[in-house]
Amino acid sequence: MLVSSKISPKTTTRKAQIIDTSLEMMYRLGYQGTSMRDIASSVSMEAASLYNHISGKEAILSETCFTMAERLLKGLSEVNDIYFNPAEKLSLAVKNHVHILTENTFAGWVFVHEWRHLGDENRHRFVKLRDEYEKGFITILKQGEDEGVFQDVNNKFAVLTILASLNWVVEWYKPHGSMNPEQIAEKLTEFILSGLKKTNN
Amino acid sequence: MLVSSKISPKTTTRKAQIIDTSLEMMYRLGYQGTSMRDIASSVSMEAASLYNHISGKEAILSETCFTMAERLLKGLSEVNDIYFNPAEKLSLAVKNHVHILTENTFAGWVFVHEWRHLGDENRHRFVKLRDEYEKGFITILKQGEDEGVFQDVNNKFAVLTILASLNWVVEWYKPHGSMNPEQIAEKLTEFILSGLKKTNN
DNA sequence: ACTACTAACTAACATTTGTTAGTATTGCAA
DNA sequence: TTGCAATACTAACAAATGTTAGTTAGTAGT
Structure with a gap:
C-alpha cells in the first residue's frame, strides 16, 4: 500500500518525497x-x-489518481449514509470535495487533469470510479427533487456542471490566498443552490 | 494569416487539413x-x-488558442456593447461561449486544456487575453449588482466558477448528443442565474 | 521553353525518453 | 563482525522526438 507524505505526514520516506516532488513537477509541466x-x-x-522506490512513471500517476478517487468516494458515501437533508448533504459533499482537492494542491491538480494519461487499463478503472462518484451526487439531487426542495433538472447535466x-478550484486555489477551503466550499454551495439572481425575501 | 477549415470551410487547404487532424490528435493524446x-x-x-505548411509544432497550438481567444473576446465585447439588460447580456455571453467551444469540438478542447503548453511568450500573451475576457464577464456582473438584479458576490470568484x-462543456459535448449548443447554453444560463433551489412563485 | 513556386520526399541530426543490468556503498541486525 | 537489505551509482539500451538540409517532381505563368 503506497503512501504519500500528505497521507502520512510524519514519516517522510524517500518514496513520499519522490511522489510529492513528481506531483509538483507534473502540476507545472504536465505528466508527459x-x-x-x-x-x-x-x-x-x-x-x-528512482526505481528502487517506485515501479515506474505511471505508478506515480496511478497511485495519486486512485488514492484521491477513493478518498472522494469514501467522503461522499459517508455523507449519503449519515445525513438526511438534501441541501445539507450537498453542502457536505461540496465541502468534502473542496477539502480533498485543496489539501494537497499538486495532487489535486494531477488528479483532475492528468488522469487522461493513465494507460488503458488504469484509465478504464479510473473512469468507473468517477462514474460512481457522479452517481453519488445524482442520488442527492434526486432526493432533493423528490422532497420538492430542488428544481427538476437534467440530473446528469446538473452534476457535470x-x-x-x-x-475548477484546483485552477486557482492558493494555500495562502484570500479564501480558505471552508469558505470556498461555502461560497460554492451558495452558488450551486441559489444561483446569481436576487431572491425576493 | 493562417486559416483553419472551420473558419473558411470551403477552401480545405492542405494546411487546414493538417491543423484539423492535429487538433483531433491533441484532443485524444494531448499536445505533448x-x-x-x-x-x-x-x-x-x-x-x-509538414514544415512546408506550418512553421512548427507550437504554431498549431498557438494559432488555435489565439484564434479561439479572439473569437470569444469579439463575441463578448459585442454583447457588452449592444445590449443593456444584465441578465440578457449574461445569457448572450453564455450562448457565445458555448457556441464557439462546440463549433469545433477538438479546437475547443485544445483551447481549454492545452494552452498551458504554449512557450513562455505565447503563454503570457494568452493569459492576458484570458484576463481580458474575465473582465468582460465581471462587467456584466457588476452592472447586475448595481441595478439590483444580481446578488452581491465576490465577482472574481463568481466569474471563475x-x-x-x-x-467544462468541452468535456462531454458530442455533436450528435441529446442537447444542441443552444439548449446547453440555455440550461447553463438557467443554472447560473437561478441555481438549484426551487423558487417560491 | 524557361522560370519560379509548391509540396512532397529521403536522410540525418542531436536530444531526450523510460527503463534495465550490474555494481558499489551504507547502516543495521545477528 | 559478518551478512543482508536498502539505496544509491554508472552505463547502456532501443526507441522516439522536433527539426533541418538537400533534393525532386509537378504545375502555373511568362
Whole structure:
C-alpha cells in the first residue's frame, strides 16, 4: 500500500518525497512534460535510482489518481449514509470535495487533469470510479427533487456542471490566498443552490 | 494569416487539413503526446513535409488558442456593447461561449486544456487575453449588482466558477448528443442565474 | 521553353525518453 | 563482525522526438 507524505505526514520516506516532488513537477509541466530525469534531479539522485522506490512513471500517476478517487468516494458515501437533508448533504459533499482537492494542491491538480494519461487499463478503472462518484451526487439531487426542495433538472447535466465548478478550484486555489477551503466550499454551495439572481425575501 | 477549415470551410487547404487532424490528435493524446510523425501519418505524408505548411509544432497550438481567444473576446465585447439588460447580456455571453467551444469540438478542447503548453511568450500573451475576457464577464456582473438584479458576490470568484461550468462543456459535448449548443447554453444560463433551489412563485 | 513556386520526399541530426543490468556503498541486525 | 537489505551509482539500451538540409517532381505563368 503506497503512501504519500500528505497521507502520512510524519514519516517522510524517500518514496513520499519522490511522489510529492513528481506531483509538483507534473502540476507545472504536465505528466508527459515531466521526465524521470527531471524528477530524479529534483530529489538529488539519478533517474535509475528512482526505481528502487517506485515501479515506474505511471505508478506515480496511478497511485495519486486512485488514492484521491477513493478518498472522494469514501467522503461522499459517508455523507449519503449519515445525513438526511438534501441541501445539507450537498453542502457536505461540496465541502468534502473542496477539502480533498485543496489539501494537497499538486495532487489535486494531477488528479483532475492528468488522469487522461493513465494507460488503458488504469484509465478504464479510473473512469468507473468517477462514474460512481457522479452517481453519488445524482442520488442527492434526486432526493432533493423528490422532497420538492430542488428544481427538476437534467440530473446528469446538473452534476457535470456542479463538478466542473468544484474541480475548477484546483485552477486557482492558493494555500495562502484570500479564501480558505471552508469558505470556498461555502461560497460554492451558495452558488450551486441559489444561483446569481436576487431572491425576493 | 493562417486559416483553419472551420473558419473558411470551403477552401480545405492542405494546411487546414493538417491543423484539423492535429487538433483531433491533441484532443485524444494531448499536445505533448502528439508527435509530428503522428500528425504526418494521419495526413499521409512524412513529418518533414509538414514544415512546408506550418512553421512548427507550437504554431498549431498557438494559432488555435489565439484564434479561439479572439473569437470569444469579439463575441463578448459585442454583447457588452449592444445590449443593456444584465441578465440578457449574461445569457448572450453564455450562448457565445458555448457556441464557439462546440463549433469545433477538438479546437475547443485544445483551447481549454492545452494552452498551458504554449512557450513562455505565447503563454503570457494568452493569459492576458484570458484576463481580458474575465473582465468582460465581471462587467456584466457588476452592472447586475448595481441595478439590483444580481446578488452581491465576490465577482472574481463568481466569474471563475461560471467560466468553469462553461468550459467544462468541452468535456462531454458530442455533436450528435441529446442537447444542441443552444439548449446547453440555455440550461447553463438557467443554472447560473437561478441555481438549484426551487423558487417560491 | 524557361522560370519560379509548391509540396512532397529521403536522410540525418542531436536530444531526450523510460527503463534495465550490474555494481558499489551504507547502516543495521545477528 | 559478518551478512543482508536498502539505496544509491554508472552505463547502456532501443526507441522516439522536433527539426533541418538537400533534393525532386509537378504545375502555373511568362
